[in-house]
Amino acid sequence: MRNPAGMTDNSRLTGLSFGGVYGYGIRRSQSKSNRNPRQRRCARASRRRRQAGRGLDYYAAVIRPSSSSRFRDIFPYSMTPKPAAFPPHRPILIAVIAASAFFMEILDATVIAPAVPQIAESFNTSATAISAGISSYLITVGVFIPASAWMSERFGARAVFAVAIAVFTLASVLCGMSQTLGQFTLARVLQGMGGAMMSPVGRLEVLRRTEKSDLLMAIAYLTWPGLTAFAVGPLLGGFLTTYLSWRWIFYVNVPIGLFGIAMVLTFFERNTGGTHKPFDLRGFLLNGSALGLLILGVETAGHGGRIVLGSIVAAAGLLLGFLALRHGTRHPAPLLSLVPFRMLTFSIGTFSGGGLFRISVGATGFLLPVMFQLAFGLTAFEAGVLVFYFLMGDLAAKAFANTLLRVFGFRPVMVIDGAIVVASGFALILLTPAMPYWLMVAILVASGMVRSIQFSALNSLSFADIPPELMSSASTLGSMLHQINMGFGVTLAALLLNASAGLRAGTGAALTHADFRIALGAMAVLALIATLNYLRLPPDAAADLRGDQ
Structure with missing residues (x-):
């Protein structure tokens, strides 16, 4: 049965009702007497399939428009109009x-x-x-x-x-x-x-x-x-x-x-x-193996006291890391493009400066709640409340961090704020169970605020000079380095705690407040090294982001 000439999709119902259905009934009555029982059974089954198909097509078009195309392919002369394509949701x-x-x-x-x-x-x-x-x-x-x-x-x-x-x-x-x-x-x-x-x-x-x-x-x-x-x-x-x-x-x-x-x-x-873009399996395996062995080596040396074995495993990770870098520079379509590192702002924002800063932040986020419980004797909930104050300072600073960067520029803000981050890191060493609660909260809030300003500056600085064609690669690389640096910070914090406790009282000794102070002090030193790297930035770094001409 054909769709009558000139009819639109919306007029199919009329065509089927007055033309197609009438003609179909005449042809069916003329041929019915000439059918044998098997042909009659086939005809009944065919009618049931057509009826079911029309019902399914109605369901697809009215109730589930996004899936109606497959029914129209099977039943092209259905009663329902074609639905619109999947809408921009x-x-x-x-x-x-x-x-x-x-x-x-x-x-x-x-x-x-x-x-x-x-x-x-x-x-x-x-x-x-x-x-x-x-x-x-x-x-x-x-x-x-x-x-x-x-x-x-x-x-x-x-x-x-x-x-x-x-x-x-x-x-x-x-x-x-x-x-x-x-x-x-x-x-x-x-x-x-x-x-x-x-x-x-x-x-x-x-x-x-x-x-x-x-x-x-x-x-x-x-x-x-x-x-x-x-x-x-x-x-x-x-x-x-x-x-x-x-x-x-x-x-x-x-x-x-x-x-x-x-x-x-x-x-x-x-x-x-x-997409037919090939997957860089070799680069993926090299990157994953290098990072996995490096972290495993540090964990082995720190927790079990097996320094020699841990050093060997970590060295194997570094070797695979070198091979991964070499692969990334030679492969025509590497999983991770290293071209963004040619931009000084990206290199400092994600690696030499921002990388060290994120390691420090990751370690501090692990050290504080554990210190509040093991050294201060607080419950998990009481420790969580103190960490909440620390993070609330982080959120509060986001309201004005970008304004500071636009008014004073990236390099001055990052250097001055970096110095305050270092000072707040050393201030965390002064926290004691006997300290007044309000003073402890004030130190935590201030520390969270200055870290938030640094994060805002680094996240914007990293992409200031990235051309549009490299933005996707830079975003992927930056996200990867952020997670890895934060994870390595946790591993480094645990290593420092174990090393301090081992040197003080032997392997397996219980942690004391002094061990946490040593680890927090080391993180403040890392933040200082990161701040010194910011001095390499030119005075007009990321000027386009400030709206300067």
């Missing part, structure tokens, strides 16, 4: 869905620190040994971030994002069910794989689906839930650990993850990617 809704995943990821990164002593007690090990579970997550995120961009292009953002949330949620359950440190570390590695795919893919989908007029609001919806998790994480972690169990800090991810998966499958566009 609500940008705010997409941003909220992505933000729920970011909230879960950032919450997981900040919620664990107050629970470190209790986790160590459950596994019958030291608090410093739990650093392996924290650093392994951060390092895994850094290793898999470059692969996530390729996977999104190859398999589509919808599929990759949904799988990433599912993996992260499953790994959270496994973390909560862990009975040994080895099980916990492996579950954290799996969690890092999911976390690495969530952030870049979700951010890219928001930017791709949002019109420029809605971009500012979409970014706000995308950013603030993550900042909220950043501040709420220590409070929630301390509360759950003190009044329930540390295992619940991972179980809270389950409802958030299930909600995120449902929203992604419902509202994200179906696509299959389809």
